[in-house]
Amino acid sequence: MSLEAKTFTITRADLVAYAEASGDHNPIHQDDEVARSVGLPGVIAHGMYPMALAARAVGEWFPGAEVVSLGCKFTAPVVVPAEGSVEVVIAGEAKEPEDGLTTVVLTVTSGGQKVLGMPKAVVRA
Amino acid sequence: MDQSLVGRSFPSTAPYTVTDANVRAFAEATGSSYDGGPAPATFPIVMAFGAMNAFLEAEALDLFRIVHGEQRFTYERPIVPGDVLTATLSVASLRQIAGNDIIGTTSEITDADGTLVCSTSATLVHRGATE
Numbered sequence: 001m002s003l004e005a006k007t008f009t010i011t012r013a014d015l016v017a018y019a020e021a022s023g024d025h026n027p028i029h030q031d032d033e034v035a036r037s038v039g040l041p042g043v044i045a046h047g048m049y050p051m052a053l054a055a056r057a058v059g060e061w062f063p064g065a066e067v068v069s070l071g072c073k074f075t076a077p078v079v080v081p082a083e084g085s086v087e088v089v090i091a092g093e094a095k096e097p098e099d100g101l102t103t104v105v106l107t108v109t110s111g112g113q114k115v116l117g118m119p120k121a122v123v124r125a
Numbered sequence: 126m127d128q129s130l131v132g133r134s135f136p137s138t139a140p141y142t143v144t145d146a147n148v149r150a151f152a153e154a155t156g157s158s159y160d161g162g163p164a165p166a167t168f169p170i171v172m173a174f175g176a177m178n179a180f181l182e183a184e185a186l187d188l189f190r191i192v193h194g195e196q197r198f199t200y201e202r203p204i205v206p207g208d209v210l211t212a213t214l215s216v217a218s219l220r221q222i223a224g225n226d227i228i229g230t231t232s233e234i235t236d237a238d239g240t241l242v243c244s245t246s247a248t249l250v251h252r253g254a255t256e
Contacts, residue, residue, distance in 0.1 A: 008156055017154040021147070023174050026188050034189050038252050047193035048170050052155040055166035059157075067166040071197030073248075117195075121166070 003092040003104070006057040009085040010045050010078065018049055032082070040077060047074035050088050050115055054106050057090035058121045061104070065125035068101060073117030078110045086110055100124055126184070126226050126251070130216045135183055137213040138175040140237070145206045147171070163203030169210075169243045170196070173232045176212035177247065180230070186251060194227065194248035201241050209237040217246070224253035 015029045024046055027034040032042045051072055080086050088110045095103040106119035151168055152159035218229035227250055234243040
């Protein structure tokens with residue numbers, strides 16, 4: 001079953017708030033110069049940010065359902081511009097439930113490019 | 126970094142008390158809201174990140190050279206405010222690709238009774254210096 005895709009945005013201010021809330025103060029998520037010094041195109045979102053958005057979408061698709069597992073690879077950086085925002089789209093496909101567990105195969109893209117590799121959640125729903 | 130790292134465990138993080146305010150700040154940072162109940166599914170990264178920092182410090186690795194390659198969570202139960210959690214990181218694998226170290230880690234997050242709440246695994250890419 002296809003789930004209705006969700007579009008979220010990420011700004012530099014979101015990255016500051018996320019750094020504070022998560023404790024991840026890696027400067028590659030705040031400072032263009034540091035990001036470039038390690039070969040990145042500029043400030044990138046924490047990989048955990050689009051992953052959190054994926055979890056948020058799962059929570060909206062299956063309200064109140066317990067998440068049993070969640071995983072992904074971080075395959076492409078989400079570059080966040082100094083001004084404005086970048087969009088992240090979360091699409092999902094729910095498999096037939098087995099033993100009360102539903103596997104949700106996700107597709108997470110930004111600018112048409114996949115940013116998470118094989119993102120998948122299993123929920124008790 | 127060499128293979129002697131594989132299989133090593135690092136000291137557990139100090140107990141972290143999950144509060145309503147901490148969970149709300151985490152939810153709001155990703156544009157969501159929080160009205161009590163289970164914390165967002167990626168919230169255990171807060172403890173796992175603490176364990177990773179302890180590991181980086183012990184190995185004298187720079188956080189800014191670390192890029193996250195992969196993250197998985199398996200939950201034994203939801204995390205809720207009032208939980209007192211600690212995370213313990215072990216190195217599961219290590220390989221070198223194109224001047225980068227690819228470090229596979231697992232962290233177990235346990236509650237005040239020592240019961241497992243969440244297992245996480247993370248692949249950390251330690252990037253070599255660029256010219």
